[in-house]
Amino acid sequence: MEYKKGFTLIEILISTAIIAMLALIVGQIYFIIVTQITAYREQTVIVSMADHYMEIARNLPYSQIGTLSGNPHGNLADMVNPINVTVNGVGYQVYYVVNYLDDPADGTIAEGTDIAANDYKQIKLYVKNTNTNFLNSFLTNIVPKGLEGLEGGGALSIKVFDAVGEPVPGATIHIQNATINPAIDLTRISDADGNWIEVGLPNSPNSYHITVTKTGHSSDQTYPVSGQNPDPIKVDSTISDGQVTQISFSIDRTSNLTFNVQNQVCGPLSGAGLNITGSKLIGTPDVLKFDNNYVSNGSGQVVLQNIEWDSYYPQLTGASYMIYGTSPTQQATILPNTNETFNLILGDKTDNALLVIVKNSANPNPIEGADVTLQSDNPSFGDTKITGGSAWIQQEWSFGSGQENFIDPQRYFEDDGNIDSGGVPSGVRLSQFNNVYAQQGTLTSSTFDTGTDETLYTTLIWQPTSQDPSTEIKFQIAANNDSDAATWDFLGPDGTSNSYYTVPGTTIHSSANGKRYLRYKAFLLTQDTAKTPVLTSININYVSGCFTPGQVMFAGLDPGSDYQIAVNASGYQSQTIEDINIQGYNVLEVLLSQ
Numbered sequence: 001m002e003y004k005k006g007f008t009l010i011e012i013l014i015s016t017a018i019i020a021m022l023a024l025i026v027g028q029i030y031f032i033i034v035t036q037i038t039a040y041r042e043q044t045v046i047v048s049m050a051d052h053y054m055e056i057a058r059n060l061p062y063s064q065i066g067t068l069s070g071n072p073h074g075n076l077a078d079m080v081n082p083i084n085v086t087v088n089g090v091g092y093q094v095y096y097v098v099n100y101l102d103d104p105a106d107g108t109i110a111e112g113t114d115i116a117a118n119d120y121k122q123i124k125l126y127v128k129n130t131n132t133n134f135l136n137s138f139l140t141n142i143v144p145k146g147l148e149g150l151e152g153g154g155a156l157s158i159k160v161f162d163a164v165g166e167p168v169p170g171a172t173i174h175i176q177n178a179t180i181n182p183a184i185d186l187t188r189i190s191d192a193d194g195n196w197i198e199v200g201l202p203n204s205p206n207s208y209h210i211t212v213t214k215t216g217h218s219s220d221q222t223y224p225v226s227g228q229n230p231d232p233i234k235v236d237s238t239i240s241d242g243q244v245t246q247i248s249f250s251i252d253r254t255s256n257l258t259f260n261v262q263n264q265v266c267g268p269l270s271g272a273g274l275n276i277t278g279s280k281l282i283g284t285p286d287v288l289k290f291d292n293n294y295v296s297n298g299s300g301q302v303v304l305q306n307i308e309w310d311s312y313y314p315q316l317t318g319a320s321y322m323i324y325g326t327s328p329t330q331q332a333t334i335l336p337n338t339n340e341t342f343n344l345i346l347g348d349k350t351d352n353a354l355l356v357i358v359k360n361s362a363n364p365n366p367i368e369g370a371d372v373t374l375q376s377d378n379p380s381f382g383d384t385k386i387t388g389g390s391a392w393i394q395q396e397w398s399f400g401s402g403q404e405n406f407i408d409p410q411r412y413f414e415d416d417g418n419i420d421s422g423g424v425p426s427g428v429r430l431s432q433f434n435n436v437y438a439q440q441g442t443l444t445s446s447t448f449d450t451g452t453d454e455t456l457y458t459t460l461i462w463q464p465t466s467q468d469p470s471t472e473i474k475f476q477i478a479a480n481n482d483s484d485a486a487t488w489d490f491l492g493p494d495g496t497s498n499s500y501y502t503v504p505g506t507t508i509h510s511s512a513n514g515k516r517y518l519r520y521k522a523f524l525l526t527q528d529t530a531k532t533p534v535l536t537s538i539n540i541n542y543v544s545g546c547f548t549p550g551q552v553m554f555a556g557l558d559p560g561s562d563y564q565i566a567v568n569a570s571g572y573q574s575q576t577i578e579d580i581n582i583q584g585y586n587v588l589e590v591l592l593s594q
Contacts, residue, residue, distance in 0.1 A: 045087050046127045050138045053083070053094050054125050058142065065121050065142055066098050069185040071175075071201055072121065074098065079126075080185060091130040098123050099188070100199040101141065153200040154239040160194040160212055162252040163309050163336050167194025171214040171251060179207040201239045208237040212249040218308030220249040229283040252309055253337035259294075259302040259314060260343045264324060265452035266546045268300025269346055273317035276302070278310040293317060309336045314344055321346040322353060322585050324555070325548025329357060329366050345546045352557040354586045358387045358550045358567055361591035366550020369458075369541075370569035370592070374554050378562050385552035386458075386541045387569075392448045392518065395537040397421035397428050405483065406446040415443045419524070428522065428535040436529045443522045447483050450544040453516045457508040460520075461539040465504045471526045471533035474500035477508055477540075479515035490521045508540070518542075559583050567592060 057065060057076060066074025068081050077083045082093040101122050125138040156175065160168045173196050175186040180202055188196045190212075201208070211221040223232035237245050259276070261269045278290030290310065294302040304312075312332045316323060324347040332342040358370045368388035375382045385391060396410035398421055403411035412421070418441030420431045430437040460475060467473060476490035476497070492499025495509040500523065512518070520540065524533045557563075563580040565588065572592035580588065 042090070042129070045090075046092075046129075046136050049085065049087070049092065049094060049127055050125055050136070053096075054123070054138060054140060057096065057123050057125070058140070062121070062142065065123065067096050069183055070098055071184050071186055071198060072098060072100065073182045073184070078185075079187070082128075093126075093128045093130055095126050095128075096123060097126070097187075099186075102197060102199055153202055154241055155197055155199040155244045156201055156208065156210075156237060156239060157244050157246045158188075158190070158196045158198070158210065158212075159246075159248040160190045160196075161248065161250055163250065167192070168214065168217070168251055169194055171212050171217070171249075174211045174213070176209045176211075177202075177204055177207050180204050184208075203239055203241045205238045205240075206236050208239060208245075210237060210247065210249070212251055214251060216253055217251045218254050220251050222247070223282055229287045231285075232283045232287075233281055254306040254308060255334050255336060255338045255340065257304045257307060257312060257332055257334055258339075258341045259296070259304075259332075260341060261296040261300045261302065262343060262345055262546050264345060264347050264546065265544070266454055268296075268298075269321070270296050270298045270300055272296045272300075272321060272346060274302055274344075275315045275317050276304070277313050277315070279313070280308075280310050307334065309334050312342075314342070316346070320349060322349045322555075323355065324553045325355065325546070325551040327547055327549055329359070329364075329550055343546060345548055347553070347555065349585075350556045352559050352582050352584060352586075353553065353555045354557060354563075354580075354582055354588060356387075356552050356554070356565065356567075357587065357589045358552075358569065359589060359591055360572075361593045367569050367572065367592060368550060370550070370567055370572070372552045372590075373566045374563060375566070376560055376563045379558040379560050381557065381563070383554060384539075385554070386539075387550045387552055388543065388547065390450070390542055390544055392450075392540045392542070393537065394445065396426055397443070398426055403446045406448045411446065413444045413446045413519070416441055419443045426536070428524065430524050430526060430532040432532075437526055437532045439527075439529065440523065440525045442524070445520045445522075447480075448518045448540075449483065450516055450518065450542055452544055453481055453514055454544070455513065455516060456543040457512045457518070458541040458543065459505055459539075460501050460508055461504045461541070462535060463504075463537045464534065467533045468528075468531050470528040470531055471524075472502070473533045473535055474502045474523045474525075475538075476500060476521045476523075477512055478519045478521070479512035480517045480519075481515050483517045485517075488519055490519075557582050565590065 064074050066072035067076045067078035070078055076096040077094065079095050082095040085092045085094060098121055101120055121142045123140050123142060127136045158173055160171045162168050169190055169192045171190040173188040173190060175198060177184040190196050209222055211219065213219045222234050222236045223229055224236050225232060237247055239245055261272045263269055274294045276292055276294060277288050280289040281287060282289045296302050325345045327343040332340060334340055356372050358367045359365065360367055370387040371384055372387060373384040384393060394409060397412050399408060399410040400421060401412055401414045404413055418431050418438035420429045423429055428443055430441050476492050478488035478490045480488060491497055491509060491511060493501055493506050493509055495511045518540065522535060526532055559582055561579060561581040563582050565577045565580060567590050568574045569592055572594055575590060575592055
């Protein structure tokens, strides 16, 4: 029997794979060869065009070597007016940049050792593929046959630095002058030291407009005299024959600033109008560089992107709200290349109000925990608040018990029958029975509403701070998120029902934080039934909702000029300010010395 030898399926598959791989390799080699040939041909075309157009420039008289809108001026094409060429179906643009060079061999104009700084001209020729935007550049210098200085003009010495005075290299410098004929429109790049010197510019007063930019940076510029800016701080530059005009520009990395516009319980407020200004001036006396109006978005935010380092001040433009406080205080100071937030706390607008800001006189830092008392005899007014937060203050209990919620400041919730709240002078005492004081008694306050469950309780203070050695006052605190709760757990400073607040100024235990409603229970005790402890006032300090450092707001005031502010803070000298005139919305900054 005769057997015929053939290929197995595996052998066929392996052979096919090898052939496919060889074909792929051959295809890749072919593609590389074609690409390289194409690139070589294009480079040959570009070099040929460069030689041709560079030769055109070289053959011009020295005085005519320049561009249509450049310095020096001439008839060569520039970036604004390029030459369009098509070769083998591919489009190209050809243009020149020409500028004077100051050769240090004979001194420099920057050092004042060369009054004729236009020693020779430098020609840069650019060839751009309009399909790929790939740009080739070629460079040559042209030296005059005769003496230098045959052409008049002055020089412009430009320095670019950042927020801390360090040089900014690679900044784009745009120099324009449309008042002369031919007009000048130049684009230059600052060197490694942030400098550029443009020589040979025609004489022209206050007409060279200069703008300095860099990607990711702020911009700086000169300004023309105008009706909106009649006295610019950095006016458009003047060039005088034989003179060097020096001018500097400051740019740096941009930043982002977000204003969070909120109500007093940290809820976002949309549709609030803000005017935001910077502190930098571009003209005197008050032409601001940054002055814009905004409206808070649906998230209660105004987002400023890519702004320069500065201090930014928000003001309201609508009639519905007024500023109850800010964080940070008053202004947002932004450094380069940062992302910052600024919280703006708004409340219902009243006809008359006073925002008090308490700061350390040695630095701009706000002071927390300062007692700010506003008083007036005409109109009759008195209130005390704590900076960086609020205080629930009760100084009267004379109208007795039976009030569940704190509405009437002279009432409370209940007592055990051993409390006398109607004595003179006003205060809470133990009751007397047959001229003998009860040994102990308790008083439970009404329910106080802080306005939000985002509440941080700080300290408990009461007066008088000391009692007769045979008597004692102590307290417990209960917090809840339900004002009608059946159960109130009264706790002491260790968070249990077995401890009591016995020292005024003690920090309230954190178990109360995050709860909207509050009650206190006062315990009065005596070991000598002929004596009683006395409670004349109690302050429970808290931060409710949004934090406003060093600030308190007195809203809904009556107008008057007889107001007095007294400010006290631990470790600082107290200060009293009299004859304060309240009319409309007022802001008062009080500086305390340590």
